Amino acid sequence: MKSKSDNQENTRSRRHFLRSTSLATAALGFKPMTGMGAPVAKNPARAEAPGKLCLWYDRPAKTWMTEALPIGNGPMGAMLFGGTEIERIQFNEISLWTGDRMAVKGRLLGESQAEEDQNLGAYQAFGDVFIHLGHDFSKVTDYRHELDLDRAVHQVTYEYNGVCYQRTAFASHPDGVIVIQLTANKPAACTGRIQLADMHQARISAEGEKLSSVGKLKNGFEYEAQLLVQHEKGSITVENDVTFAKNPWDIATPATSLAFANCDSVTLILAAGTNFLQDHTKEWLGAHPHAKVTKQVSAAARRSVKELQARHLNDYQSLFRRFSLEVGTTAPELLAKTTLVRLEAYLNDQSVDPNLEALFCQFGRYLLISCSRPGSLPANLQGVWNDSNQPAWAGDYHSNINLEMNYWPAEPANLAECHQPFIDYVNSIREVSAQNTRKKFGKVRGWTVQTMNNACGISFWKWNPPGSAWYAQHLWEHFAFGRDKEYLRQTAYPVLKEVCQFWDDRLKRRPDGTLVTPDGWSPEHGPEEEGVTYDQEIVYDLFTNTIEAAKVLGDDHEFRDHIAGLRDKLLKPKVGRWGQLQEWEADKDDPKDDHRHVSHLFALYPGRQITRAGSPELAEAARVSLNARGDKSTGWSRAWKINFWARLWDGDRAYTMLRNLLTVVRETKTIYGTSGAGVYPNLLDSHPPFQIDGNLGAVAGYCEMLVQSHTGDIRLLPALPAAWPTGKVTGLCARGGFEVDLSWQDGRLTKATIRSKSGLPCRVVYGDQTWEFTTKAGQAYPINLAKTVDPRGVK
Secondary structure, eight states, X not given: OOOHHHHHHHXXXXXXXXXHHHHHHHHHSSOOOSGGGOOOOOOOOOSSOTTXXXXXXXXXXXXXXXXXXXXXXXXXXEEEOOOSSEEEEEEEETTOBOSOXXXXXXXXXXXXXXXXXXXXXXXXOOEEEEEEOOOOGGGOEEEEEEEETTTXXXXXXXXXTTEEEEEEEEEETTTTEEEEEEEESSTTOEEEEEEEEETTOOOEEEETTEEEEEEEOTTSOEEEEEEEEEEESSEEEEEOSOOOOXXXXXXXXXXXXXXXXXXXXEEEEEEEEEOBOSOGGGTTBOSOTHHHHHHHHHHHHTSOHHHHHHHHHHHHHHHHTTOEEEOOOOOHHHHTSOHHHHHHHHHHSOOOOHHHHHHHHHHHHHHHHHHOOTTSOOOBTTBTOOOOSSOGGGGOEETTTHHHHHTTTTTTTTOGGGGHHHHHHHHHTHHHXXXXXXXXXXXXXXXXXXXXXXXXOOEEEEEETTHHHHHHHHHHHHHHHHOOHHHIIIIIHHHHHHHHHHHHHHOEEOTTSOEEOSSEEETTEEEEETTOHHHHHHHHHHHHHHHXXXXXXXXXXXXXXXXXXXXXXBOOOOBOTTSOBOSSSSSOOOTTOOOSOOGGGTTTTTOOSSOTTTOHHHHHHHHHHHHHHOSOOOHHHHHHHHHHHHHTTOHHHHHHHHHHHTOBOOOOSOOOSSTTOEEOTTOOEESSSXXXXXXXXXXXXXXXXXXXXXXXXXXXXXXXXXXXXXXXXXXXXXXXXXXXXXXXXXXXXXXXXXXXXXXXXXXXXXXXXXXEEOOOTTOEEEOOSSSOOOTTOBO
């Protein structure tokens, strides 16, 4: 039993430690670490005030899907639980897949349900790191588990037996590693054991202060993980044949571990990789990952944690801090509560929490940065995070909306670099997909995909003929926002053209000249027939983008004119008997149909064939269809509907959909109806189960509510909800190579600045006001709401 004087001294020590942490946060925007984790040098000013961009909780996570917190550097991701007795760090590497790498000769992949496992395979969990600390949570005080979005740093702090402990983790893109550091406010206070577990039961070996797992899947993919443990003072020893108590997650763990004792600090450096190579001509196989993983770990080990964190912050914040959002002020007493308490109040008490709404937007941007970086595969159904070898829907690349929705925010939310993995993936599967397409459709040019797809372009289940055209839209959008003509010529246009050729060969010519898509389907329900609205709209979008691309490049005139002629003859969207936008050519839509997919509204969003200004009758029909579908559905469907309502300039309805999405839930089993949908306590989107497209699609919805640029002009605050009367956004991107900063008060625009990156002419619309002016690249143009814009701009 501690004496009164001991308690007083411990209290003073704890207060000093926590006060120092608080002062560092306020002054520098990060929290201090002792030993090797001393604070890094000054960073750029925060986009938001300290603390406003944090998720935090007052107890450790128990459930991976609903409570653990994600970090990632692109190819690697981890979910951290924040435990005090056992800390679990479940990690992934995005190229670890089972299933076929190459199509089996003479067999069309995906012809039967029985072929799913041997062909498509599934995205795999990689492994776990367990840190056994033995700190009984019932005896822990001042516990805080947080994820700081501004720094992409995960942190756990608490007091146990008079010692204040801190655990900090981040995933560094420049160094290709995950770093976890344990510190305390008293010397020699860090003692415990570390285990590395492999999800495919590979042998764990220990050498010095490093644990390694090395394995090979049946399809030839080899993998390796290395975990290096460094320490200040104290000791580290290898222990074999140690019996551990069964962990709460029932994960098999090896007997080999590293024991650390009486250390001032302990630092873990984790790297993982596979021999996946994004090149079908090499059968997707590259060098064994050992050399690369060893190099990453060794290089990181030569740097201090201070330097590693500085490099991580400089890289991450160069992306994250391009964009900021304020949509109001949350009451201080509510802001001080945990994220879970705020979510529950938001749902049950209908509390006003604009900071939570802004946090959710920035959380989506954080996720995209963390799971999609150049040189890696694109974000899959769960981004990069997955704890199962049999994840829902294989954790695949779903072509009938989900993969595309992942990348809706990349351009408008100022994360164009994060779009690159999707673009590279599309290029990598072109030839593989063309071969499979010819097996299915005969002698046709171009290519398309089925609904479910893996990292190697293996397709399975339900042909989605307009899938490749939807992919191609993203290649066009990357140009539309960035205006890189060389990229358009070398990368985007070849894909656009060959997908057009597929449809040139596939479209059915009717006697009256009308062109319809054969054997169509409106995902994911209804009959298979020709002229389905979903197909027609996506082909129209493809042709439009290709025509515009050819005009920009100034060549391929004959092909451009041919595609323009085809577009004119396409069957167009129609208004049905109850005022709806028809989902099929025949007027047979059911007004009671509340299906989660709203595929026939592609032309409203993300397409541009239906607009409020240009086709008001069709826009009104889209509104009728949306009302019939209802506001309740799966998580990702709610995110899509935010964008739909924004495009209809109905900010209040878009906001209603946002609030519906921010419904806190805990259901993890697969449900296709309306129950269980929303977000989990950790803010990950619930279909259910977890699908990241709901998080990312919602970010695009925020952007559409504030700025739209798909009709050739930049429209400011087109769908501002009454719930956000005052606010500010900076760094929001618009097509044409522009960035936009906005401020508004009492529901009216008060300040706007357009920054030109391309030097193209600009047309800005706000309400009934219009400004047109020429621009120069690198200059900013403040919008004078009472006068014209100075064409000279400002630097």
